[in-house]
Each structure stands twice: as C-alpha cells, then as structure tokens.
Amino acid sequence: MPTTLRKSPSKSASKARVAVKASKPGKVASGGAKPAKLMPGKPAARAARSAKAPKSSLAQPSSVSIARAATKSARAGLTPAPARPAVPATPITRWAPESAPRQTTVKPARAPVSVKPTTVHLKVPGDAARSSEIIIGPGTLVNAPDHLLAPRSAVLIVIDSNVPGAAIEPLIKRLGTAGVRWQASVITASEPAKSLATAERVLADAAAFNLTRHDAIIAIGGGVVTDLAGFVASIYARGISIISCPTTLLAMVDASVGGKTGVNISIGRGQHSELLKNMAGTFHQPRRVVCDPLVLGSLPARQFAAGLAECIKHGLIGAEGGDRKLLAWIGANLAEILKRSPEVLGELITRNVKFKATVVARDERETKADLGVKGGRGVTSRASLAGRMALNLGHTFAHSFETLDGLSWRNADGALQAGPLLHGEAVALGLRCAAELSVRTLGLSKSVAEQLEQMLTAAGLPTRVSGLPDDATLLRRLSHDKKATNRGPRFIGLAPDGSAKLMSTVTQSTMAVCVDSIREP
Numbered sequence: 131m132p133t134t135l136r137k138s139p140s141k142s143a144s145k146a147r148v149a150v151k152a153s154k155p156g157k158v159a160s161g162g163a164k165p166a167k168l169m170p171g172k173p174a175a176r177a178a179r180s181a182k183a184p185k186s187s188l189a190q191p192s193s194v195s196i197a198r199a200a201t202k203s204a205r206a207g208l209t210p211a212p213a214r215p216a217v218p219a220t221p222i223t224r225w226a227p228e229s230a231p232r233q234t235t236v237k238p239a240r241a242p243v244s245v246k247p248t249t250v251h252l253k254v255p256g257d258a259a260r261s262s263e264i265i266i267g268p269g270t271l272v273n274a275p276d277h278l279l280a281p282r283s284a285v286l287i288v289i290d291s292n293v294p295g296a297a298i299e300p301l302i303k304r305l306g307t308a309g310v311r312w313q314a315s316v317i318t319a320s321e322p323a324k325s326l327a328t329a330e331r332v333l334a335d336a337a338a339f340n341l342t343r344h345d346a347i348i349a350i351g352g353g354v355v356t357d358l359a360g361f362v363a364s365i366y367a368r369g370i371s372i373i374s375c376p377t378t379l380l381a382m383v384d385a386s387v388g389g390k391t392g393v394n395i396s397i398g399r400g401q402h403s404e405l406l407k408n409m410a411g412t413f414h415q416p417r418r419v420v421c422d423p424l425v426l427g428s429l430p431a432r433q434f435a436a437g438l439a440e441c442i443k444h445g446l447i448g449a450e451g452g453d454r455k456l457l458a459w460i461g462a463n464l465a466e467i468l469k470r471s472p473e474v475l476g477e478l479i480t481r482n483v484k485f486k487a488t489v490v491a492r493d494e495r496e497t498k499a500d501l502g503v504k505g506g507r508g509v510t511s512r513a514s515l516a517g518r519m520a521l522n523l524g525h526t527f528a529h530s531f532e533t534l535d536g537l538s539w540r541n542a543d544g545a546l547q548a549g550p551l552l553h554g555e556a557v558a559l560g561l562r563c564a565a566e567l568s569v570r571t572l573g574l575s576k577s578v579a580e581q582l583e584q585m586l587t588a589a590g591l592p593t594r595v596s597g598l599p600d601d602a603t604l605l606r607r608l609s610h611d612k613k614a615t616n617r618g619p620r621f622i623g624l625a626p627d628g629s630a631k632l633m634s635t636v637t638q639s640t641m642a643v644c645v646d647s648i649r650e651p
C-alpha cells in the first residue's frame with residue numbers, strides 16, 4: 131500500500147529523524163522546506179525516515195509513514211516485500227556449459243565515465259503526442275537525473291519502498307534546485323498490492339498534492355510500480371504524463387516500455403481466490419523511460435534472472451522485432467551479463483528495448499492478432515501474424531501458475547527454492563510450455579526446446595516445479611487469461627522460422643501435455 135513522504139518544516143533535525151508520522155489518507159503536507167536527505171544505500175522509505183531537518187525553504191517532504199503503511203498492508207492481508215540489503219554480496223550462477231554451474235559474487239557496478247546514454251524512440255504512428263523516448267546508460271538516474279526534469283512545477287514520485295535511497299538522492303536534490311514541488315507516494319511492491327485499492331491511494335495522494343494535468347508522475351521501481359503508476363497516470367485528471375525509472379532488469383526491458391499499464395483483480399474467496407494478472411488496465415505511453423544499468427548492481431540474483439527470462443523470450447522471437455541475432459547474442463554474452471558489467475548490460479537493455487519498441491510501434495493496441503486462420507495439429511486454428519501479441523510468448527501458461535502458492539524448485543546450484551514465483555520465473559516456465567506446444571503443433575525442432583531449457587537454467591531460472599495443482603485446475607486457470615476468447619485460451623507459439631504464431635482453440639489434452647512438461651514429481 132502506498133503512503134506519502136512529506137515534511138514538516140518546523141521540526142528540528144532530531145525530531146524529524148524520529149518523528150515518523152503516519153500520513154493520513156488524503157492529507158498531504160503543503161509547501162515546505164528542502165527535500166529529505168535520503169541516505170545512500172538505504173531503502174527509500176528507511177532513508178526518508180532518518181531524514182535530516184530542512185535547511186532552506188526550497189521545497190518538499192521529509193517524514194514518511196511507512197510504519198503505518200506496513201500496518202495497513204498487514205491489515206489488508208498484503209505481504210510487504212522483504213527488505214533488500216543496500217549492497218548485498220549477491221550470489222549468482224555463471225554459466226560454463228562444459229562444467230557444473232558455480233557460484234560467484236556480483237559487486238554493484240560503477241559508472242564508466244565514457245559511456246554515453248543511448249536514446250531509443252518509440253513512435254506511435256499518427257500520434258506523436260503518445261510517443262516515448264527511452265534513455266539508456268550508466269548513471270542516467272544515479273548520477274545525472276536531468277532526464278527527469280522538464281518544464282513542470284510539481285511531480286508525484288511513486289516509489290517502491292525497497293529502492294535504495296542512494297538511487298534517488300540526486301533526483302531529489304535536482305528537483306529541489308529546479309524549484310519543482312515534489313512528494314513521494316511509497317508502495318511496498320507485491321502482486322497482491324498491485325490492486326485497485328493501491329491505485330486509489332496513489333490517486334488520492336496525487337489529488338491531495340494538487341497535482342494538475344500539466345504536472346507529472348515519476349515512477350521508480352520494478353514492474354509492479356511502473357505498471358501501477360502508469361495506470362494511475364492514465365486516469366488521473368483524465369491522463370497526465372509519466373516518466374518511468376525502472377529499477378529491475380525486467381521493468382527496463384519489458385514492463386516500462388510500450389505503454390501497457392494495469393493492476394491485478396482478485397476473484398473468489400479463501401482457498402478459491404485467484405489473482406487475475408493485469409485484468410484492469412490501459413494503454414498510456416510514458417513520456418520518457420530512464421534505464422540506468424548501475425541500479426542493477428544491487429538487484430537480488432532472483433530478480434535479475436527474472437529479467438533475463440523476458441530477454442530470452444525476446445531473443446526467441448527476435449525476427450519479429452528485426453533482431454534475428456538477439457538470442458545468439460544473449461547466449462554468447464551470458465557470462466558477462468551475469469557479471470553485470472554496465473557496458474554489456476547497457477547493450478542488453480538497448481537491444482531489448484529496440485526490439486520491443488519495433489514490435490509495439492507496429493501494433494500498439496495489439497489489434498493484429500486476428501488475421502489469417504488455418505488448421506494445424508493439436509489446434510483447430512492458428513494465425514500467422516501475431517503483432518504485439520507475439521510478446522505474450524509463454525505468458526498464457528505463465529499467468530496460470532504465477533500466483534500459485536506451494537510451488538518449489540531447485541536452483542542451478544541444487545538449492546531448494548520455495549514460494550510464489552516471480553513474474554520472470556513464471557515466464558521461464560511458460561516459455562518451456564510454449565516450446566513444447568510449438569514442437570507438438572508447429573513443427574519446432576526438439577533441439578530448439580532443449581537449447582531453450584539449457585539457456586534458462588544457465589540464467590538461473592526454473593524450468594520445472596513441484597507442487598503444481600492438477601491439470602483440471604490449471605486448465606481452468608488458463609481459461610481466465612485475458613487473451614482468451616469464448617472459444618478458450620489463446621497461446622503464442624514459435625514457428626521453425628522464428629516467427630510467432632497466435633494459436634486459438636488448442637485442445638485440452640495438448641494444453642495438459644504442455645503443462646505436464648514442467649512438472650517435477
């Protein structure tokens with residue numbers, strides 16, 4: 131649940147440090163002094179809690195009601211995300227195909243002085259106002275946040291409570307010197323918290339802060355935050371600008387590019403409740419996206435691998451976005467990618483963003499999905515032009531088990547991992563299912579499916595899980611996918627030529643075989 135960062139200008143430094151006031155819904159501090167001093171390496175909310183007293187009357191917040199937010203989350207049955215260490219010694223697996231995987235440690239990256247940012251333009255044909263620019267480069271957020279300034283007088287910063295304070299300290303300073311009024315709305319990101327209730331709280335924060343149509347939202351966090359903040363931006367005052375600063379690999383290469391926004395919807399009760407992913411949402415292109423590979427240095431290994439799942443997905447259908455060599459490039463550079471060298475991460479992000487921007491620009495609203503239907507084995511129809519829907523490769527399967535409890539799987543080093551899957555982990559499993567479907571119905575070579583499995587494993591992603599419910603339950607969950615028609619769920623398959631196919635009315639027995647391919651007894 132979100133809460134607000136704000137200041138009370140009259141507090142002394144020591145008082146400000148301890149006076150962590152609960153922010154009341156709809157009540158926002160007005161005016162104020164200098165921004166909270168966010169402590170390097172501390173999560174944003176913690177940094178803001180220990181904020182120093184304002185030194186001038188320049189602007190903004192400093193106290194945060196994260197304690198209240200945690201209480202609210204607990205009351206709402208939400209699970210706050212585990213605290214992330216500021217500079218963790220992140221164990222991560224390097225791939226040496228000829229030998230057993232081994233562990234190494236990733237150190238947070240430092241900005242190479244010479245690397246210039248790259249800008250990718252996503253142009254929505256016939257609607258220049260809805261185009262966005264994606265700026266990629268080491269230091270673009272943590273060293274030089276000027277990309278986030280524009281002639282505007284106020285911004286609402288929607289931020290994940292786990293973002294280290296160091297990542298946004300320069301931004302806060304820069305907003306202060308530019309005289310931009312700002313306030314933060316803090317979210318403890320999780321799939322259950324990606325809800326209409328949280329969106330409503332952020333909307334209330336925006337309204338109480340008197341954000342106008344000429345102002346903007348800045349989203350800082352992973353896909354949950356950028357999707358939710360984008361949704362809020364699309365409906366607040368009938369739409370205001372949003373600038374996204376993704377802080378996970380997955381959000382950089384996928385979630386924050388292309389303008390899909392949304393929240394999850396929960397149906398049913400108790401044991402039978404289900405979270406339907408992104409069931410309410412809009413298309414709202416961000417004005418700008420700022421991807422700083424340096425913030426990935428401290429990303430936990432699981433989160434980093436989760437982002438690689440979307441990169442591998444892009445690689446499989448590289449031809450759809452004009453980059454046939456993407457998968458081979460990822461494979462050849464995987465060891466360096468896993469070491470998180472800022473240069474190679476910059477290239478990884480740039481190639482993936484270019485790929486996605488190309489696909490989205492051709493079919494922003496996913497309307498090219500229903501062309502060319504013909505028969506095939508195990509399916510009663512298949513379309514040969516998937517458009518943007520190609521990006522859903524593996525996702526129909528993934529969404530059906532992403533929010534399941536009780537799953538467990540083995541890491542590449544053999545350690546048992548339990549708990550709900552991250553989105554990218556579910557995508558990795560979904561890609562395995564989609565490959566199985568493609569082998570069975572589209573004539574994809576088995577060796578491609580095997581190579582995919584090897585690459586996912588090398589990237590530290592699960593390819594099999596224990597604890598999946600029975601086929602009937604999974605098939606029912608598949609039918610809830612939002613791409614489903616009244617004829618049943620639809621899937622994206624991979625053809626031998628590397629193109630993506632939209633498949634409708636896949637038979638239930640074929641679906642079951644695909645799901646069974648990732649079952650670990």
Ligand code: GLY
Nearest residue numbers: 384388390518521
């Ligand atoms: N992540 C799929 C899309 O943006 O269309």
